Amino acid sequence: MAAPTTTVLEVRSLLKRFRGPSGASTTVVDVPAFSLAAGEQVAIRGASGSGKTTFLNLIAGISTPDAGVVEIAGHDLTALRPSQRDRVRARHVGYVFQTFNLLQGYTALENVLAGMMFGRGTDEPFARDLLCRVGLADRLHHQPKALSVGQQQRVAVARALAGRPDLVLADEPTGNLDARRASEAMAMIRTLCRAQDAALLVVSHSPAILRRFDTVLDFAQLNRAAREVAA
Amino acid sequence: MSLLRALTLVVRRSLRQHAVSTTITALMAALAAGLVLSVFSIQAQTFAAFTGGAGGYDAVLGARGSQLQLVLNAVFHLETSPGNIPWSLYEELAEDDRVALAIPYTTGDNYEGFRIVGTTDAMFDALGHGDAARFEVEPGGRVFDPERGEAVVGSFAARRTGLAVGSTFHPSHGVAAHGAAAHQEEYVVTGVLEPTNTPADRVIWIPIEGIYRMGGHVLRGSGEAFEAHPHEEIPQAHKEVSAVMLKFRSPMAGFALDQEFNRERTDATLAFPFGRVMAEFFDKLGWADRVLRFIAYLVVVVSAGAILASLYNTINERRREIAILRSLGASPRLVFLAVVLESSAIAFVGAMLGFVVHAVLFLVAAAILRERTGVVLELWAFHPALVWTPLTMVSLGAIAGFIPAMKAYATDVASHLVPHS
Structure with a gap:
């Protein structure tokens, strides 16, 4: 396990542009520097459309930047071949999506196993244990469509942690829940990350969520592109 | 090993998600395989029965x-x-x-x-x-x-x-x-x-x-x-x-x-000798055999096309699933393999069911032949077609999967993960 001082995520001069329908390119992400230490929990405040999802996708290696460096647990994603990038993501990153993105047709347990099988390999007892810890012990074999929104969210959290990642990314993870449940869910995510010593990076615009974090950064401060847009 | 488990799970779930089209295409493949098996083994056995033994006489x-x-x-x-x-x-x-x-x-x-x-x-x-x-x-x-x-x-x-x-x-x-x-x-x-x-x-x-x-x-x-x-x-x-x-x-x-x-x-x-006389007779009927074989081959090709079409059509609705798998760390290669494996699996199931179709066709033909001539055909008498038909079906199924698999391979992850709500 990584020592507390180890850097899990290191971002430098990250740049992402999108070409619009008119052909004009717009800079969406322009982050000079950002980093997370192992086990650190940081929240970023950002409005929708500020490029925060793109920022998380770049960190996860789901999108490729136009310039800059993203280092996950010592691996420079931008220097890796796509298949190597997939492997780093599978091994080191857990991702909780706003819409959960559960695999339909797969049971809760299979969804969690899917979070393991491309990384360290499946560990069914651990998957069951995770689902028990998020309170779904009696929903292991239910498909997403048979689960409530809150339950789906917990499956998504269990899946993100299933691969024992060093870094958990969460994009408006409680956006679909009411305030009380959102607060509970956030507490759960934080507890689970702490238990696994995984760093947590949450992006949200919900004050109820942001309040719980010691470190809250403003994405508009972090992202020069957003500052330009704002200005 | 874990790659294999992942592939198996993905393919199984995908087959189940599209159970209706999976079943229909598998049945089509079964018909094709059964037809090929029957045409070849009935033809070979009939030829052997009528040109071979003349009851010990010369x-x-x-x-x-x-x-x-x-x-x-x-x-x-x-x-x-x-x-x-x-x-x-x-x-x-x-x-x-x-x-x-x-x-x-x-x-x-x-x-x-x-x-x-x-x-x-x-x-x-x-x-x-x-x-x-x-x-x-x-x-x-x-x-x-x-x-x-x-x-x-x-x-x-x-x-x-x-x-x-x-x-x-x-x-x-x-x-x-x-x-x-x-x-x-x-x-x-x-x-x-x-x-x-x-x-x-x-x-x-x-x-x-x-x-x-x-x-x-x-x-x-x-x-x-x-x-x-x-x-x-x-x-x-x-x-x-x-x-x-x-x-x-x-x-x-x-x-x-x-x-x-x-x-x-x-x-x-x-x-x-008897064999020559009867072989000449079969030669005259050779065109009928060739037509039957041609039809059988054609049905095989059509069934491979059906597998291709059914997978190709479902790839669009599977884009999100593919993107999710990719976000979990699945490589594009794995996604490609999963689609090819799925089409091969459909062809394999079809080929296995093809033996049932073959058995039915063969037994009906054999019963008629026996009734009319007394010649007895044996259902599971070995013919190379019993081996190469399933192998060909599975290979064709795999090839049919290539185009949809390319489409799956090229799925852009970020754009298909965009929240739908």
Whole structure:
């Protein structure tokens, strides 16, 4: 396990542009520097459309930047071949999506196993244990469509942690829940990350969520592109 | 190992998610595979049955005319006899040093559609039928007495007509059951033959004298019409036979007799060797085989196309699933493999079900063939098609998966993960 001082995520001069329908390119992400230490929990405040999802996708290696460096647990994603990038993501990153993105047709347990099988390999007892810890012990074999929104969210959290990642990314993870449940869910995510010593990076615009974090950064401060847009 | 588990889970879930189209395409593949299996094995076995064994005989001598008709009539008990030849020809061959065995056949009567062949009791002792099997009378029976109105019944004919040892029957005139007048003569069954799985199973054997003495039978062996009278010896000169079944001491004898009867003489035709005569017949029907094969191949191609189309159409609705798997760390290669594996799996299931389709088609065809000719086909007799058909189906299925797999491979992860809510 990584020592507390180890850097899990290191971002430098990250740049992402999108070409619009008119052909004009717009800079969406322009982050000079950002980093997370192992086990650190940081929240970023950002409005929708500020490029925060793109920022998380770049960190996860789901999108490729136009310039800059993203280092996950010592691996420079931008220097890796796509298949190597997939492997780093599978091994080191857990991702909780706003819409959960559960695999339909797969049971809760299979969804969690899917979070393991491309990384360290499946560990069914651990998957069951995770689902028990998020309170779904009696929903292991239910498909997403048979689960409530809150339950789906917990499956998504269990899946993100299933691969024992060093870094958990969460994009408006409680956006679909009411305030009380959102607060509970956030507490759960934080507890689970702490238990696994995984760093947590949450992006949200919900004050109820942001309040719980010691470190809250403003994405508009972090992202020069957003500052330009704002200005 | 974990890659394999991942692939298996993804493919299984995907097959289940699209159960309807999976089932339909698999059934189509089954039809295709079954058709190919049936066409090849029925064709091969039919060819082997009709060109191979002629019941231990090497050749047949009969009236001047078509060798094919002679073989069909004397060996397969189909068609009508091309005519008769004088008894003297039989005697000539029976005494020929080059001939190991000569057995006379006379035809022209039936019982309930099963042909009655007059012959000598020597036939039952002289040779085996097929390869090792001889004409064996089932326990409790015996071969007919050549001097009496007795009959030995082939196994298939016995089963169909219900004739058993001790049964009596009246032969009917002609080789077909319809509209035939029954003869006065009554025959007693003295034996039922063990199955030989050859056309001989459909035959009822009686002494050759019985045919000569059957009411209304006219003998023209001498060129003049002669009708036998009870208790009077029939002069040899008047006797005639429909065919003489021959077994030679050596193949050279066959070639010599072929030259003699078919080139130099004009009083008879020698059909030799059987295999060549029947193979020529199959050659004439070759186009039908080729058409059938072509249709079978076409159905295979169409079924591969159906697999391609059904997967291609579902890739769009699977984009999100693919993007999610990719976000969890699945490589594009794995996604590609999963689609190819899925199409191969559909083809594999289809090929396995194809054996069921094959069994049904084959058994129906075999039942008809057995009913009509007595030839027995064996369902699981080995044919290379039993191996290469499933292999080809699975390969074609895999190839059919390539195009949809390319589409899946190229799925952009970020854009398909965009929140849908």
